[in-house]
Amino acid sequence: MIVRSIAPEDAPLLRRFHATLSEDTVRNRFLSAKPQLSRSDTRYLCNVDGQDHVAVVALDPQRPEVILGVARWVRYPDQPARAEAAFVVADRAQGTGLGSALAITLADLAVERGVEELTGSMLSGNLQSEGLFRRMGGDITVRRQGITNDVTTTLPPHTGRVERLVHRRRMRPGRRTTVVRARPRSAAHAA
Numbered sequence: 001m002i003v004r005s006i007a008p009e010d011a012p013l014l015r016r017f018h019a020t021l022s023e024d025t026v027r028n029r030f031l032s033a034k035p036q037l038s039r040s041d042t043r044y045l046c047n048v049d050g051q052d053h054v055a056v057v058a059l060d061p062q063r064p065e066v067i068l069g070v071a072r073w074v075r076y077p078d079q080p081a082r083a084e085a086a087f088v089v090a091d092r093a094q095g096t097g098l099g100s101a102l103a104i105t106l107a108d109l110a111v112e113r114g115v116e117e118l119t120g121s122m123l124s125g126n127l128q129s130e131g132l133f134r135r136m137g138g139d140i141t142v143r144r145q146g147i148t149n150d151v152t153t154t155l156p157p158h159t160g161r162v163e164r165l166v167h168r169r170r171m172r173p174g175r176r177t178t179v180v181r182a183r184p185r186s187a188a189h190a191a
């Protein structure tokens with residue numbers, strides 16, 4: 001698996017990826033139906049500054065034009081040590097450890113940029129997503145907000161857990177995700 005920062009040129013790849021997602025996956029990611037990404041959605045999702053808005057894509061090295069997962073966080077303007085994170089993995093790749101690998105990549109990028117807490121809004125019962133927040137930090141705080149849960153995790157003050165995760169996954173039979181962090185396409189997009 002190749003993981004690199006998202007770039008503006010990924011817009012068509014992201015639209016294609018979104019079109020392959022099941023309704024349930026889209027609803028869990030966006031908390032509503034979204035049959036396709038609009039032009040402005042795509043512009044926002046692909047144009048990150050690498051500092052206050054960080055996003056990575058996971059690509060199959062055999063078919064690098066196919067996105068298999070996307071993870072991002074966006075810093076709260078009024079609370080610079082906190083950011084909101086979101087993830088999505090292609091239906092066919094869910095349950096293979098890819099979401100966990102992306103979560104730990106995101107957590108490392110957050111700690112490197114001074115983010116201490118990551119939050120996420122998810123439909124209650126989305127245990128996979130809660131699991132990702134637990135992986136990034138440890139204990140999580142869950143606050144019920146009607147049909148959604150707001151989850152917060154406090155990040156440990158060190159990085160470098162991607163390599164450890166990859167090592168551990170290799171040791172576990174049946175898990176298939178191996179991550180290579182690719183060089184950023186440009187200095188503006190740290191990955």
Ligand SMILES: CC(C)(COP(=O)(O)OP(=O)(O)OC[C@H]1O[C@@H](n2cnc3c(N)ncnc32)[C@H](O)[C@@H]1OP(=O)(O)O)[C@@H](O)C(=O)NCCC(=O)NCCS
Pocket residue numbers: 024025026028029085086087088089090093094095096097098099100101120121122126127128129131132135
């Ligand atoms: C949430 C999501 C990104 C997780 O990606 P993934 O590649 O399936 O994640 P992993 O394989 O690393 O599994 C993450 C956790 O969910 C568990 N899990 C995975 N698939 C599962 C399934 N079908 N049923 C129950 N648990 C499952 C894993 O055991 C793991 O738990 P652990 O950390 O306790 O071991 C993915 O399910 C997804 O895209 N869901 C739709 C969008 C969404 O919910 N986004 C989050 C909104 S913030």
